[in-house]
Amino acid sequence: MQTIPRDPSLDSTLDVVREGFPFIWNRVRGLHSDIFQIRLMGQRTICLHGPEAAQLFYDPARFVRTGAVPRRIQTTLMGKDAVQTQDGAEHRCRKDAFMSVMTPQSRARLMRLLAHEWQAAAEYWAEQEEIVLFDEAQEVLCRAACAWAGVPLPNKDARRRARDFWAMIDAFGGAGPRHWRGKRARTRTEDWIEGIIKKIRKGKLEVAEGSPAHVMAWLRDADGEQLSARMAAIELINLVRPIVAIATYITFAAVALHEYPVYKGLLRTSGDEYTEYFVQEVRRDFPFAPFLGARVREDFTWRGCDFKKGMLVLLDVYGLNHDPRIWPEANVFWPDRFRHQTISPYNLIPQGGGHYDTGHRCAGEWITIETLKQAVTFLNTGITYDVPAQDLRYDLTRMPTLPTSGFVMRQVRPTGQAAPTAVQTSACPFHH
Template sequence: MQTIPRDSSLDSTLDVVREGFPFLWNRTRRLHSDIFQIRLLGMKTICLHGPEAAQLFYDPARFVREGAVPRRIQTTLMGLDAVQTKDGAMHRCRKDAFMSLMTDQSRRQLLQLLADEWQAAAAQWEQQPEVVLFEEAQEVLCRAACAWAGVPLKDKQARRRARDFGAMVDGFGGVGPRHWRGKRARTRTENWIEGIIKKIRKGKLPVVKGSAADVMAYLRDADGQQLDARMAAVELMNVLRPIVAIATYITFAAVALHEYPAYRGLLRATHEDYTEFFVQEVRRDFPFAPFLGARVREDFTWRGCQFAKGTLVLLDVYGTNHDPRLWHNPNLFWPDRFRNRPISPFDFIPQGGGHYENGHRCAGEWITIEVLKQAVTFLNTGLRYDVPAQDLRYSLTRMPTLPASGFVMRNVRVTGQLAPTAVQTSACPFHHHSAAHTAVRPPAA
């Protein structure tokens, strides 16, 4: 039996806080191993890195999610006992409900709503001396997501609701005030959405059949029992919150457009494929999720290493997306790397890996890509704006992270009408076609 390399720290909990996103990747390099062991909050924890490890991690015969997500994350980010914590038939039942919302028609509706919201927001920005893109994007996304899902949202409440969704995301990696703000935001939002679920069930709030509000209000678990109103609210929020969270990626995309202006011309001069290359590179290069957790279902051996039942296992998301063995010159922002590169469900995992139908890969990944493509097009061709001197740095030790300024824009002017981006109709959102335009070559590594 092979011995799993061990980190020298007695307990790595404080090291995770100090190092943030690169914590696992740092140890993969230090220990020269894609599998190693640490102690986290006093628990033996096995850490995995790379595509082969990701394929193992997403094998439902080997791993379960029950007990893997700390309660403090459930009480801020995803909600107690949500779909992300389920396994087997219970998970499949709820995951199917989320996948039912990913039809081409449904996603087109969301993009049209977003196009209208971006246009309306930009008209207001023209009257303001400056705007913070991250804050504005959260509100745009919240308004469109609620309208798409069938959740009533009053104009005067939109900004507060958007901030609450953002606080849930910000709170999952925080301690003290950040975490408390996230918990309070979740409680407020669960109360609001639970009230909507109850109105739908009593027939007091008509909703479109097949909308997210309709699907989640009447969702039954694998045992045939209808979710209670609170649980249904949690799952409806797991439709809305991730859409609002795309504001982080939009803000990073704006930073990329500003810091790498050569790509602005390429995005304007070439067909839509290049927008997808650009968006995928934003998702690969900028930090979003540091790692994911699961627990061993039953004892097994992999690569000669023993995995004991119940052991916590972490998969390195950030490091896998920055490994030079997988990505040429990984610290360079270079969208052309996606031109002809075949991508498996396990080597590019910004929102998790595996398969959609029977696994834990994010059901909304299609939406993330399409919403980002639309936002990049709007920022690049639908608007003109000045970028004043500001702090665009972001800390890899802060989870989640964001450019410090939130990306400030001044003298915003609308230059064109935003059209919805065409939806990705293939079975997998990572199927890329080669393009005929000239590539931007990276400098030598």
């Protein structure tokens, strides 16, 4: 039987904290193996890397998500017992509900709402000496996402709610104050959205049939029982919060436009297809998720290595997106690579891999791509601005991460060219 290479550390927990995003990728190169073993928080853990490993990881016959997401992440980022932690019939039931609000018509409505918010933001920014794009983008996304979802959001509350959504996201890799801020934000947000769910169920708040708020308010579990108001609120948050998280990608896209200005002209002259190449390269090159976890469903052997029931397995996300065996010149920002490189469900996985219909692939990936395409076009043609000297570096040991300055913009002026409302992506973000 083949022996899995082992990391020499007695326990790698502190190494994960110290190294952050490239933790698994560092060891793939150091151990010269796409599969190796570590101890994480005292438990034996297998780390996987590469498209073949990703295909294995997303096989529901091999792995489950139950018990794979630490409680500290459930109580901040995604909510306790949310769709991401479910398997089998219950996961399919909830995933179907998520996919039902990802139709082209629903996404087009979100793009129209976002276009309005970007235009309103540009007019406000023009009155300011300077703005921080990351902060402003969160509010733009929060306003549009809530309107799309059917969640009432008074103007005076928009910035505060956006900050709470980010605090939940920011707690993912944090300890101490960051973690507690995320927990408090989670509680406030669940209380707020649960109140909305209860109003919908009592007939005190009318929402459009088929809207995210309507779907989640009346969602039943795999046994036909209506979800509790709290659980429905958690899943509705899981539709809004990821849209707010796109502010991170938008900020990285602004950095890319600034640091690689040659692409500004290409984006203006090469059409929608090139904008999608640019957006996919932002998603590939800049850090978003470090790795993902699952547990072994039943004992099996792969590549001569034994996987035991209940064992924790981590899939390398960051490293796969930066592996030169898959992506030539992987450390170069080069959108044109997507002219010829086929995207599969297992080789470009910034938000996870696998298929939408049978696995855990992010239901909001279409929205991420379309929102980014719209934002890139808006930043490139909808406004002009100056970029003062600032620290645009990002720390790979911090999870999540973003440019230190948040991307400061000065002398913002609308050009009169509105943000596009008709934004499309390929029928699927990867090719089968």
